[in-house]
Amino acid sequence: MDVKDAGVRDCLCVGDQPCEEKTGWNCRTMNADQLVATIIGAVHKIHEGQTVLIPAGKWRSMFDAVAYSMAEDEPWQEFDASATIRLNTRDPLLFESGDEHTLANLLTALMKDGETEEQSVFLIPAGAPLLMHICPCGPVKLWFGNSALADEVSEVYAP
16 A cells, blocks of 8 residues: 555644644544544554554664553563564564554553654554554554545544
């Protein structure tokens, strides 16, 4: 899927940092708590067994941001241990069907504790034409390959 030619493009922004008006984007403004809830709601709609996360920068930056919040999450410890060897890479990290709760906790921690675009991640669900760029403190951008999927996911953040 070429993001320039995505059928539908949504941008979710935090109220104090509104979207830059761009042609072709459906922009929605919300508060920080609503943004986190929207991301998690979207993950629940699209996670059907396998979801891949790819960091915008190196994993180290993102892992450093979430370390404190995720320290008590036992399932995350398994990911953390296996991913430690990839800290200086941008290798994809796969979340499978039983990992949805861990993925949701990780994204919540990232939005709460992350500060820079380098700590952002790209989320790609296997088998769905969607790319989601999740940047701490917003914006969150979604590129959909078709309007049916866009309609289904946007139910989470429709006014």
